[in-house]
Amino acid sequence: MLHACFDQDMSTLHDDSATEVRAAVEEAGRLVLAESVSRWWKQFPEVRVRRNLVRDRPVEHLLDLAADAQLVVVGTRGRGGFVGMDIGSTGTALLHKTPCPLLMVRQPGGECVGE
Structure with a gap:
């Protein structure tokens, strides 16, 4: 974690x-x-x-840990700076670079809070 x-x-x-x-x-x-x-x-x-x-910033550290993982699970708040984005910049980077399956989870009732 x-x-x-x-x-x-x-x-x-x-x-x-x-x-x-x-x-x-x-x-x-x-x-x-x-x-x-x-x-x-x-x-x-x-x-x-x-x-x-x-x-x-978490991306590089998560990618290092993902090298030996069977699954990466991350929370997302959609704080990438764009209103309406479902995932933020961290989730977007992981989506394109993670070497194993990736599960992004939003907190129940969570809303995008990007600006």
Whole structure:
């Protein structure tokens, strides 16, 4: 399981503030991973799940992990910047480059939130 925390431009923040923001974002990412994995482990204890937290855009990391995968499952929010897109830029890139089957899942009731 991979969770990506991409640093937006923090050049306007003081160094201490940027460090605090990054630490808070990473901690939130660790909590997302822990909560997500714990739900699956309870239901499917025989499935091996690796947790990966990266501070970068997710595509290249997902493609690296997909090299040994039988299936890649990603959530999508359609945040690619275009209203009405069903998948965002991450999903689009994975659709064209993933070496194994790809399943994109939208949260129940989820709406596209692109601008």
